[in-house]
Every structure is written in C-alpha cells, then in structure tokens.
Amino acid sequence: MGEVTTLGTLADEGVLELGDGYRTKRTELGDEGFRILRVADMEDWAVHADGPDHVREEYRRAIGPKLSEPGDVLLSTKGTVGRVAIYPEGLEQVVYSPQMCYFRVRPGNGLHPRYLAYWFKSSAFGRQRSDRSASTDMAPYISLRDLRSIELSLPPLRTQRAIAEVLGALDDKIAANERAIAAGRSLAKAEFEQFSRSVGSERMSLSDLAARGSLAFGDGYRTKKSELAESGYAIVRAADVKGAKLTFPDGGNCVSTDYASRIGAKTIQPGDLVMTTKGTVGRVAVVPSQVDLAVYSPQCCYFRVEDASGLDWGYFAGWFLSDDPQRQIEPLMHKSDMAPYVNLKDVGSVSIPVPDIATQQEIGAVQRQLLGQAHALVNENAALAYTRDQLLPLLMSGRISVNSINGGSPE
Template sequence: MSNTDWLTLSLGEVVALQRGFDLSSDRRIAGKVPVVGASGVIGWHDQPVVASGGITIGRAGAMGVVTRVREPFWPLNTTLFVTDFHGNDPDFIYYFLKNFDFTPYNSGGVQPMLNRNYIRNIPVQIPPYSAQKAIAEVLGALDDKIEANERQIATLNDFCSAWHQHITNRTNTNSATQTLTELVERGFLAVGDGYRTKQSEHGEPGLPILRVADVGHGAITPSFTHYVSNAYRGAMGSKVSQQGDVILTTKGTVGRVALIEAGQPDFVYSPQVCYFRLAENSPVSPLFMLYWFQGKEFWSQAGGLKGQTDMADYLSLRDIRTLRITVPSPADLSEFSRVCNPMQEQSEAARRENHTLTVLRDTLLPQLVTGKIRVKDAERIVEDAA
C-alpha cells in the first residue's frame, strides 16, 4: 500500500453527515430499536427513524464519540449520523472516524458542539477502496474475536448464575440462611469500604485507586488515573485489594460486582466500593458470593434499600451487613465449585485475551487508517500475537 494512492478530500465528500432527530424519553415506546445519543446507545424505542445500520458521531455533549450501529436505529439530535458513505467502505469509515480528533473543531461554548456545516469541509486523506477493505478486515478480525470472547463470557456467566440459583433454591430454608454480620462474627468474612484519600496523599509511585467506574459486571477495567502514594500504604490497611476479594459498588451505580483475579495489581478501594473477603474455611466461597450479589436473593433484599435517600442511590455498609445469604451445604458448595470454577477460569482467560487484543487493536488502528503501517505488516503483527 502506497500513500501516493491516497486521496485528499473533504469530510463531506467522504460521508454524508446528517443531524439526528428529537425523541424525548416520555415519547419512547418500549421496543428493541436502539436510541443512540452522543455517547452511544442510551435507550430503546419501538420503531426506527433510520431504516438501516449506520454510524453516529456525538454532536453535542459527548462530542466526537463514534458509535457503530448494525441495525435500524433512532439517532438523537445530539448526534450526527452517516448512512451514505459515498462509495467508501463503511467498516473502514467507522475506524477512520474513531481515530479522528474532533476536538479542534468544537464550535460550542459551555457545552462542546460540532457544527455539521463546518466539519464537512475538513480535509482528510483516504486510501483507495481496496486498501480500505484490507484495513477494515485486519481491525475487524480483532473486534470479532473480542466480541466472540464477550459472548462466551456472558454465556458462562449466565450458566453459573443459573447454577447458583439452582443450589440456592435447593437449600433455601430459613435455617440455611445467615446474615453477613453472622458470617463476620464467626470469622468467616471481613467486610469494609474503601479508603478516603486526601488530595495531598495522591502521588506516584503508589497504589491505583479503584473507583465505581472501573467496576463492570463480573470484572474490573482499571483506569489507572489516580494513585495514593506508597508513603500512606500503612494507613490504607485492609482497604488494599487481595486476590479473591468480591467487590460491590455501593453509591451512584449500585450493584456492580466483580472478583479480584489472580495476577491483577494491588489497588486501594475508593469509598464507594465495598470489599468482601472470605476466610479459607468459610462455608461460602468468593465465587458463590459473586453470583449471590447478582442473584434474586440479594436484590430482593437490597433493591428497596438503595433508594432510601433523596440523593443518588446508596447502599450503606450497615444495611449490607443485615442481608441474609443462603449458606449451602458443604456438598452443594463443592458441586457448585466443581461446575463453576472451571468456567470462571475460562472467563478470566477470555478477559485477559481481550485486554491483549484491545491494546493491539488500539495500537494498530491509528497507524493503519493514516497509512503509517502497511496492511501486510499489521497482519504479521496480529499473527504473532495470536
């Protein structure tokens, strides 16, 4: 691939930019059509206003965020959307726009804003169609593998959730439940919230702070943006992560839960993240508790507690300690572990692979769509990483 083949065009010659449409939340009717705002899919409606898939660009607010939609959808007026690619490869255009820096073209005041008539005149360099296809295939293969891994993780999670519920239903009698406080008092469980840091304590080298935004459903994706200096490690005490900790978000977005896996670096928990640390002789394993936090028994008790304030949802440590968990028999816990521990290992392996693939994709993307690396060289790098 030679950059001498690339064309210099205006953005408006590459794609047809259209502005999205109003659809207030009170006008939406429950359905399966994605409603796409500036930051991505934000809801659902019963009918599309765009009859095909396409690409959206955040116009107001989350300016420049690019989202690909593969089905009929409703783009809101906070977006610009593209369904006409003027003969260019849609997949390449998606990656090209993902890499494009719209920041210098902000025409807003207090709120970031993109003006369609302004940005359509931006000069860009685009490779021939055959090169576009080749670039999109390299990046798409990585994304396809990432998506396949995500589906596998979701399937394994659903199976273990169902198996956990099966065990719970089988042993769920009043005598088989204990409060978390009872588990703490018997020495089976340690519970705590995070470390309240002062700005003066921030610094590197230090421990990264694990915040609510870093906790997903079943796993963490640390941002590594803020650190507490190692000089204060002694003050952090038990609030430093340990392998096997089950963590729960308790403020704002309540109920995201994950397990600290082997090989992860140490973190210090933020105050909105609670940890649950089980002893080796506990009648409840970390994995069993992880799925308890996702299950009906937990939410039937916690659902009404988290919205008791007029402010953001919040689940206090005091309330959490009062919750009752079904304690399985040793035989049932062994059966659960025999079935679900290997699945958890598969999920962890898939997440590790996805981390590697994501870093590789994000490294190759800007180089490929700007012609700084040849497709053949990128293919070789991907093969070596496989």
C-alpha cells in the first residue's frame, strides 16, 4: 500500500516521538499532582482518568515527556497488550504508567495520528505484536525495543486522512453519545440528590435490607485453576468496570459451564448493580438488559433487588450511582501490600435512606427513564463500534477503498 518503514525509523526521523511510561518511586507519590494513568484506566478508544494514585507536581521535570498531551496515541504493552486509545482534548494532564507506550505524531511529516491509532488495531500490527510478545510469570508484554522494530506500510497522507475520516466519523459519534450518557448520569445524580434531600428518611444498612429480603449482595466467585476453560463464563474483573459501564471481556480465561451450580448467584444478571471492592475501590455500574454469560470475580461485589414491594429498583440504582456510597466506602478501605480493598462486612455496613415505597417509586421512575436512555445510547455505541471494527481491517488492508464506501467505484 505504500512505503515500508519501522516505528523506530519514524522516531529517529522526527516523524513521531515514542516512549513508555514513568516508573514512579514510592517517595514521589502524593494525594495531589499528576494522576497516574494505568492500563486498567484505558479501554479501546476510551480513557478514564479517575485512578487514585498521583505523582507530586514537583517531579514534573523528572517525568518529562511522559506527561500526556492531547492527541497522543496510546498502546497498552503489558498485561492486556494491544488496547489502543487517543488521549482526548479537555482531560486533565496525567502521567503514563510503564504498562503503556505513547506515540506523539509531529505534524507535517506524512503521518496522520488517527491513522496510526487505527493501524495498531490492524492484522498487520497484530501479527508482528504476537511474534514479538513475551511473557513473565506476571503478565504478557511487548518491549519498547521490539516496538521500534515493528514495520508498517504508509500510504499517501491523503489516503491516511480519508481512512481516518471514515473510521473517525464513527468514533466521533460514539464520543458524542458518551458525552450524552455522561450528561444524563449527571442529571440522574442531581435529580436523586434533590429528591432525597426534600423527603428525608431513616437510613438502613445494606445488611439490614438483605436480612429483611429486599436486597441480595455478595462478592465474586473464587475460580480455581482446574475450573478454567477456553469458553464458558467470562470473568468480569474490576478493570471491566469503568465510566459507570460494565464491559464484557473479549477472550481470555473463562470458567467452565460444568461449574454452574458452584457459581450460583455469582453469575451476572440484567439489572445487577456492581461495585469494585479491590484496587480502585468504588467504581460502579449497572448491568444492561442484554448480557453475555459471565461471572463476577472476587474484585467485584454485586447488588440485586429481590423484593420490589420493599425496595424500588430505580430508587436503589439512583442511590447506588450517587456520591453517597462512595463517601461511606472511602473511610472503610483497608490497605495491603497489593491494593486497597473493602470486605463484604464493610459493604454491608453502608447505609441508604429508605423512604416509603410510594416515594421510592416516584424517585425511581425518573431514574429508570434516565438509565433507559443511557442504555439505549450504550447499545447504539455497540452497533457503531461493530461497524467500525468490521470496516477497519478492510480499509487498512486495501480490500475496500474509501471511494467504495462513499458510493464511488472500488479502487
């Protein structure tokens, strides 16, 4: 399709800058400063700058170019290798972790940054990545040295731009929907807090709600190595709960369906509310109406309304997505050498205001409507992403042209 070069050559020629993340020392951490962006804060085409760890601003000079810039192309290189995103405008400046690499394209040098991002999802890159990927006892990875040796064929800039515009139009619509989803969630949160302040009511702990049969909650399934299989129940981990959404893993280990009876209630069900309880504690999501076969990991806790006569689902969801649970969870967190966490007893001690059921239903009806609108946009985004992912390999390989998509003759 064009001139063959390598990422290393492009860097040496000044077309782009590439590097890995900053290796933060424990003494450099602080409560404020530059937030550390880890692979868990990144999914394909989306970045969530909400992690808990910061490098103090006094270390800006030491961090150097490993601070984010809008338009940086990001590639996860350790753990889940191959996630791709573009750092967006308007997001706070963060420091990249060593689990990812950044590619900073310099303008006017024949490389379109969005084209490069899409190329990282092509089979041409995927094959080379697989050939070069290594593995440790901890996780698979690809080194910066190996990335520099990756070859790519660059078509003319006008072709790069045309491909980026076609695929980018789909991503721009997805981004617009994401903004609408975020605005809807902010409205839902404001509506709930306004209602709850106006009615006032006694509070009940989640354990007490469970004891009276209104609510069920529990942690995830502790999978044994012997129970793993190539297909079956996908394992949803804390990293799959981001931006108030639940993403289902694509590939990786599953729990065999032979163990369905052992898994029991820990299977994911439509309408569940989910909270992360280890690592980045307190991320929340609502499970949509259409779900894959999946099971919660021990890093997550699920909540399930059991008796609608005592607890309205919409009301509970509105409270769950408000700031109140997070405020109560934060002082309960325990620290370990590995990661902060809360246990099931801590979760059960969290309390919720419980007005009469008629009031709950009034508040809950508004929450249901707003959540329904958000889920409709989530479904639309899934369809848009599917279209993009089908077009991407065809365009990048040259099997179809932009002209043929726009109604012209295939090249």
